[in-house]
Amino acid sequence: MKRSQLAETxxxxxxxxxxxxxxxxxxxxxxxxGFNIDSLAxxxxxxxxxxxxxxxDAESAPIDQIKKQLDxxxxxxxxxxxxxESSALREMVLVRLELPEDDQVDDVLQLVSGFNGAVLRVRxxxxxxxxxxxxxxxxxxxxxxxxxxxxxxxxxxxxxxxxIE
Amino acid sequence: xxxxGGQALLKALEYEGVEVVFGYPGGAILPVYDSxxxxxxxxxxxxxxxxxxxxxxxxxxxxxxPGVVMVTSGPAxxxxxxxxxxxxxxxxxMVAITGQVPxxxxxxxxxxxxxxxxxxxxxxxxxxxxxxxxxxxQIVHEAFHxxxxxxxxxxxxxxxxxxxxxxxxxxxxxWRDPVAVDLPGFQPVLDGDPADIEAAVKLLKxxxxxxxxxxxxxxxxxxxAELQALAEKTNTPVVTTLMARGALPDSHELNLGMPGMHxxxxxxxxxxxxxxxxxxxxxxxxxxxGRLDSFAPDAKVVHVDIDPAELGKIRxxxxxxxGDAKRVIAAMLDTLGTAQxxxxxxxxxxxxxxxxxxxxxxxxxxxxGKLKPQMVIESIRDASPKDTIVASGVGQHQMWASQYWTFxxxxxxxxxxxxxxxxxxxxxxxxxxxxxxDRTVWAIDGDGCFQMTCQELITASVExxxxxxxxxxxxxxxxxRQWQEMFYENRLSEVDLSGxxxxxxxxxxxxxxxxxxxxxxxxxxxxxxxxxxxxxxxxVVEFLTEPGENVYPMVPGGKSNSDIVVPPFQEKETRS
Numbered sequence: 001m002k003r004s005q006l007a008e009t010x011x012x013x014x015x016x017x018x019x020x021x022x023x024x025x026x027x028x029x030x031x032x033x034g035f036n037i038d039s040l041a042x043x044x045x046x047x048x049x050x051x052x053x054x055x056x057d058a059e060s061a062p063i064d065q066i067k068k069q070l071d072x073x074x075x076x077x078x079x080x081x082x083x084x085e086s087s088a089l090r091e092m093v094l095v096r097l098e099l100p101e102d103d104q105v106d107d108v109l110q111l112v113s114g115f116n117g118a119v120l121r122v123r124x125x126x127x128x129x130x131x132x133x134x135x136x137x138x139x140x141x142x143x144x145x146x147x148x149x150x151x152x153x154x155x156x157x158x159x160x161x162x163x164i165e
Numbered sequence: 166x167x168x169x170g171g172q173a174l175l176k177a178l179e180y181e182g183v184e185v186v187f188g189y190p191g192g193a194i195l196p197v198y199d200s201x202x203x204x205x206x207x208x209x210x211x212x213x214x215x216x217x218x219x220x221x222x223x224x225x226x227x228x229x230x231p232g233v234v235m236v237t238s239g240p241a242x243x244x245x246x247x248x249x250x251x252x253x254x255x256x257x258x259m260v261a262i263t264g265q266v267p268x269x270x271x272x273x274x275x276x277x278x279x280x281x282x283x284x285x286x287x288x289x290x291x292x293x294x295x296x297x298x299x300x301x302x303q304i305v306h307e308a309f310h311x312x313x314x315x316x317x318x319x320x321x322x323x324x325x326x327x328x329x330x331x332x333x334x335x336x337x338x339x340w341r342d343p344v345a346v347d348l349p350g351f352q353p354v355l356d357g358d359p360a361d362i363e364a365a366v367k368l369l370k371x372x373x374x375x376x377x378x379x380x381x382x383x384x385x386x387x388x389x390a391e392l393q394a395l396a397e398k399t400n401t402p403v404v405t406t407l408m409a410r411g412a413l414p415d416s417h418e419l420n421l422g423m424p425g426m427h428x429x430x431x432x433x434x435x436x437x438x439x440x441x442x443x444x445x446x447x448x449x450x451x452x453x454x455g456r457l458d459s460f461a462p463d464a465k466v467v468h469v470d471i472d473p474a475e476l477g478k479i480r481x482x483x484x485x486x487x488g489d490a491k492r493v494i495a496a497m498l499d500t501l502g503t504a505q506x507x508x509x510x511x512x513x514x515x516x517x518x519x520x521x522x523x524x525x526x527x528x529x530x531x532x533x534g535k536l537k538p539q540m541v542i543e544s545i546r547d548a549s550p551k552d553t554i555v556a557s558g559v560g561q562h563q564m565w566a567s568q569y570w571t572f573x574x575x576x577x578x579x580x581x582x583x584x585x586x587x588x589x590x591x592x593x594x595x596x597x598x599x600x601x602x603d604r605t606v607w608a609i610d611g612d613g614c615f616q617m618t619c620q621e622l623i624t625a626s627v628e629x630x631x632x633x634x635x636x637x638x639x640x641x642x643x644x645x646r647q648w649q650e651m652f653y654e655n656r657l658s659e660v661d662l663s664g665x666x667x668x669x670x671x672x673x674x675x676x677x678x679x680x681x682x683x684x685x686x687x688x689x690x691x692x693x694x695x696x697x698x699x700x701x702x703x704x705v706v707e708f709l710t711e712p713g714e715n716v717y718p719m720v721p722g723g724k725s726n727s728d729i730v731v732p733p734f735q736e737k738e739t740r741s
Contacts, residue, residue: 016350017349017350020294021282021286021294024283024286025286028286028287029287032287062477064477065474065477065478068473068474068476068478069474071350071473071474072472072474073350074290074291074311074348074350074351075350076350077349077350078350
């Protein structure tokens with residue numbers, strides 16, 4: 001299944017204090033309350049805070065309850081539910097190809113450039129590509145790469161921030 | 166001021182006003198115990214760490230102050246997992262201090278190492294692993310703040326040995342008084358939204374069949390007086406849940422008593438037929454609602470809770486108010502002003518009709534038969550001071566204690582409502598008595614519970630904490646036996662405690678208690694009078710009670726509250 005076609009999801013931008021164990025607290029809360037995480041990305045924003053982007057399966061529990069339970073964690077400072085149409089959301093993919101034919105390099109380069117992706121390495125028939133875009137763009141990128149021998153693929157999970165009003 | 170982390174911990178506890186710590190020493194917490202000798206804090210040495218945790222809980226329930234438990238790492242930390250979970254589910258303010266292996270050894274499977282913060286993450290409100298002794302004053306201050314503000318709960322502080330041990334240079338620290346807490350993610354909202362309060366008051370004024378559904382949050386917010394004022398001003402009947410017994414005096418004409426699985430008929434049916442439930446600090450627990458989709462079908466719901474996650478978690482409220490019960494009720498009273506509520510005459514007379522037809526009742530003992538446990542509880546109630554503190558374990562005796570005691574004072578009932586922890590009563594009673602030494606404290610216990618935690622009677626003897634225990638010995642795990650009788654064709658599986666051991670008299674005497682066995686109804690009063698007169702040591706009164714006695718009424722698990730089962734000798738009206 002294409003990741004962008006997963007059952008209904010909600011995207012939460014969660015500001016947390018940058019303290020030891022905070023990711024375990026968030027993940028543990030989801031586990032014990034029976035909430036399903038679709039993807040999760042976390043990194044510090046400054047010395048004191050980190051931002052976690054969590055894409056949650058909206059069918060596992062009411063989103064309101066998920067937000068309220070998260071908010072009870074002492075280290076969780078703020079939770080914003082991001083609306084897909086108005087927020088900026090990006091996901092990244094890394095793909096390693098092993099081309100079935102020697103003469104396909106140009107085709108791939110053209111495809112990558114059409115998506116505004118990047119070629120990170122080329123050696124013989126092996127290539128490593130990257131693309132940072134919306135999840136549906138990533139889906140279509142990966143689909144178009146299928147004939148070119150995908151050997152390994154890693155997606156990051158979405159990161160997102162509210163849009164400009 | 167220069168000191169080591171162990172000294173800092175005790176100084177920090179003193180700074181927070183701690184008067185008593187319940188605990189047990191051991192390897193990783195040894196350096197802290199060296200400082201216990203020099204601190205102005207009473208330490209109560211328990212016989213099992215679980216007891217220390219429940220004592221801290223009983224202390225907190227009775228005094229309103231946070232209870233403190235201190236134990237070592239590994240098995241001691243895991244032994245307080247049960248009381249932490251218990252306190253978490255019942256929102257009891259507690260601070261737990263655990264020793265930990267030296268910081269550098271964490272993760273190496275060192276002797277008596279457990280991942281204490283990991284294990285307790287989901288059963289504490291928050292926890293800390295301290296790495297720098299200079300952080301101790303501030304972390305302890307934060308822990309007490311978190312435990313006692315917002316919805317109360319347990320907070321744990323894990324202290325690696327290297328930062329408390331005077332012989333280790335890692336432990337050197339400079340004491341600085343804690344500063345005001347800076348917790349951007351913990352900002353409890355205390356005052357309800359005025360528009361919501363207005364909406365709630367309007368519903369309350371217009372309701373024809375209102376019921377106040379008072380929960381443990383009333384007691385946590387020390388709002389018993391406000392609850393009574395609101396009930397009286399609006400003439401609204403009140404049900405007090407298992408966690409809220411005493412929140413309104415049982416002798417008050419508006420108090421319908423306990424609702425729920427073993428609630429009385431009127432309290433259960435009043436909620437079922439209400440057109441408005443005003444839920445104050447209660448959480449629509451499954452033991453109260455029964456089958457949810459048929460619970461209080463006609464009622465609009467106003468839900469007041471300090472924890473916003475409770476609002477709408479189980480039952481969708483028509484008006485949700487996030488706030489502290491005491492302040493929200495006060496605001497509702499202000500908003501009401503001199504307004505008149507709707508006439509509740511028909512509703513009140515319906516309720517009195519139920520009260521008349523379906524009182525809590527039991528059949529007296531047959532001549533020569535065993536004692537009725539309900540009669541024993543009534544006898545203790547009638548012979549003890551009105552402000553007696555009562556602790557119970559979990560099971561039939563807990564339900565009878567809640568049903569047949571008359572709670573006319575708030576903060577006098579200690580029990581394990583959420584977790585249902587057998588063995589809660591004796592240690593909880595010890596904790597309450599340590600905090601309120603001038604009050605009479607009775608533990609009403611069953612024989613199953615007694616065998617789980619009776620060793621804390623040694624603590625009570627040695628520490629001179631003279632509690633009284635009413636051991637209702639029915640020689641069964643009674644509640645399990647009742648369920649097997651009712652739902653498993655009376656196939657009794659592993660519920661027989663008839664012994665012949667232990668001899669509870671010898672056992673109690675060996676632990677330093679005065680022990681009295683009562684078999685004859687005529688001896689009950691004298692035995693209780695004797696127990697109430699003893700104040701220099703704990704007393705255990707063993708009552709040999711009817712083994713087959715069941716708790717009624719009962720809403721069978723998963724059934725609608727309207728399917729309430731009354732005792733066999735009361736015939737239920739046919740309902741359309």
